[in-house]
Amino acid sequence: MTEATGTASAARVADVLLLFADGPTARGVSEIARLLGMPKAVVHRILTTLVDRRLLETDPGVRGYRLGPGAAALGARALRESRLREAAMPVLRELSLQTGETATVSARVAGGRVYLDQVQSPQEIKMTVEIGRRYPLHAGSSSNCILAFLPAAEREAVLAAEITAVTEHTLVDPALLQDRLDTIQHQGYATSAGERQLGAGAIAAPVFGLDGEVTGSISVCGPATRLDEDTRDKVVPLVRAAADTISRKLGWHGGLPDRG
Amino acid sequence: MTEATGTASAARVADVLLLFADGPTARGVSEIARLLGMPKAVVHRILTTLVDRRLLETDPGVRGYRLGPGAAALGARALRESRLREAAMPVLRELSLQTGETATVSARVAGGRVYLDQVQSPQEIKMTVEIGRRYPLHAGSSSNCILAFLPAAEREAVLAAEITAVTEHTLVDPALLQDRLDTIQHQGYATSAGERQLGAGAIAAPVFGLDGEVTGSISVCGPATRLDEDTRDKVVPLVRAAADTISRKLGWHGGLPDRG
DNA sequence: GATTTCGTTCCGCTGGAAGGAACGGATGCT
DNA sequence: AGCATCCGTTCCTTCCAGCGGAACGAAATC
Known part of the structure; x- marks a missing residue:
């Protein structure tokens, strides 16, 4: 919630990402914006970037985002080590x-x-x-x-x-x-x-x-x-x-x- | 490398995170800064935020950062779903x-x-x-x-x-x-x-x-x-x-x- | 003990992200 | 079918947050 340490923009990215740790498998822009209290435009930009880096991927019908293989690679290692x-x-x-x-x-x-x-x-x-x-x-x-x-x-x-x-x-x-x-x-x-x-x-x-x-x-x-x-x-x-x-x-x- | 989509700051966060997907288990500020061509100050701020969100954690002797349990939760789900x-x-x-x-x-x-x-x-x-x-x-x-x-x-x-x-x-x-x-x-x-x-x-x-x-x-x-x-x-x-x-x-x- | 290299902190400047608003498409309700 | 709503996406200007050079103390290395 409160971000006293580091940078707010990085915290936003982390918060968006962590939203996918549980709850529905796929989430949309508006939903995330509502949950985190951010403008849709900001959420959309962050999601776009995370998709580009394959930490997330877009769901088939272009409705919603879900975790991508990049996150899988990260997490498998985090568990292992x-x-x-x-x-x-x-x-x-x-x-x-x-x-x-x-x-x-x-x-x-x-x-x-x-x-x-x-x-x-x-x-x-x-x-x-x-x-x-x-x-x-x-x-x-x-x-x-x-x-x-x-x-x-x-x-x-x-x-x-x-x-x-x-x-x-x-x-x-x-x-x-x-x-x-x-x-x-x-x-x-x-x-x-x-x-x-x-x-x-x-x-x-x-x-x-x-x-x-x-x-x-x-x-x-x-x-x-x-x-x-x-x-x-x-x-x-x-x-x-x-x-x-x-x-x-x-x-x-x-x-x-x-x-x- | 090139970031045409989304925001550059989010891309930086993603790039820092993805650096932990392979290579050494733990990495330091200077090392990451060198690898990604960013100023140390920026890397340090991002790392601080990611630790705060438990995506990363600091290694015992305060030398270096490694993946944290947050990343594990994320990745396990990414694999599963x-x-x-x-x-x-x-x-x-x-x-x-x-x-x-x-x-x-x-x-x-x-x-x-x-x-x-x-x-x-x-x-x-x-x-x-x-x-x-x-x-x-x-x-x-x-x-x-x-x-x-x-x-x-x-x-x-x-x-x-x-x-x-x-x-x-x-x-x-x-x-x-x-x-x-x-x-x-x-x-x-x-x-x-x-x-x-x-x-x-x-x-x-x-x-x-x-x-x-x-x-x-x-x-x-x-x-x-x-x-x-x-x-x-x-x-x-x-x-x-x-x-x-x-x-x-x-x-x-x-x-x-x-x-x- | 000298030197390099580390992580961390400070601070003024500026450029990139913020975010309100508007758009077009899809969906659902009547 | 027509209307209303909600979606994702794009645009644009304003401004403040992050950038990053530099300096610092600690720690490791020789």
Whole structure:
């Protein structure tokens, strides 16, 4: 929204581009102009340039723009060479081995988080996630983990925004959600059951970067029937230890207020 | 290079971003400024903005910038929802079934092409490609296919640029390469053996978009020992037919000069 | 310790982008 | 069919935001 850093024109380009990260596959000039509060002429010029560079492409019938192969090349590399992902994967392999469930790693992005990668459970019935898909921060344990450890200002901005139920088990009351975030912040991990996907359970812990800010989270997830309260006691310390290991790999060197 | 369309400032942003599509993982301000011929101050401002939007992130020791999770979110979606990919995948499944080899689909991007997706061969010894990785247009059959059907101006620009050998079997003489491109354009498909990767063989055909321009290519690839001259005669018509099917799905409705 | 090279900051000038308005085509509603 | 709306695109003038040369401190190299 506010652009204090860098140049406003570059921010406009980035904002236009990021609009394509979720929502409808194709968007039109007027729609984008309305969403970002820019004149249509400006949006049109930016879109033209991005098409020229193949970051976007025009939809067949000349109605609307969508992501192009240039963005694909960029993103595939971003996924492949993410520092968080590289630090997490060996730890996740271990974690998946210990628990027998799928282990995932997510990174914080503007407006939510994305799954960077996963190590799939060897079991026949298992949970898998969609790499690179963006999810909001208010539902699910991987999301809530990030939200709970965000700087207060950013956290409140998310809570103030509209909260839409993803499933019937999503917490939609901001006050209740705030309570849960307090608990998560206090105990250093998050659990969830069916908030983002029905029948799924997960245990997640936050990952911190060099500067001490939360850069993402990891989770162990599977069918809710297997991740019951008994197994949870066994899994929680494993997930927390794994998250710590990854944070340290990223250069983080601190402690959590109410942790350990 | 030349920016006649849209705005120059947006083009600068796109160019900075696209620089991260290949080459070193992390790049510095001065390096980018040198590569793009911009003042350091400008590059620095753009980078600052892109970091703010999480399309880029700063490397640990504050030395250099690299792709961030925002780019990952963008690109994952671009791959997932590419029209070319969606049109190609069912056809590639069929093609892989018929040939027993790996089938791939590539899209043209600035400075080369990227693999959008593949259907892997069921055999134990098989060839696989790296999704999202960018390759130059002068080596390999998937690449040459695109190059051969590019508008003359663009093709000559590629040929004029420096041609570096990827393996010992890469054609580096522009004249010889031009001859091959003529052949490909004439017969409507391309074959290669070990140009991009030693021991690998491939048969590729171009895919055209609504406007009749080549938007990418598909290939059947595997160990060179299995893709010999005998099997080639069987595979070529299958690949050509598959490419035609995909082109038609994309709204293309024309014929090739020396084809059929 | 000297020197190069880095990332970052400052500031005055100017040229390119902004953006309101108008156009023509497509679509949908009555 | 006629009307109204909404779309993408283009035009043109005004002005302010970004350009970019230069200077700075830090860090790496020799």
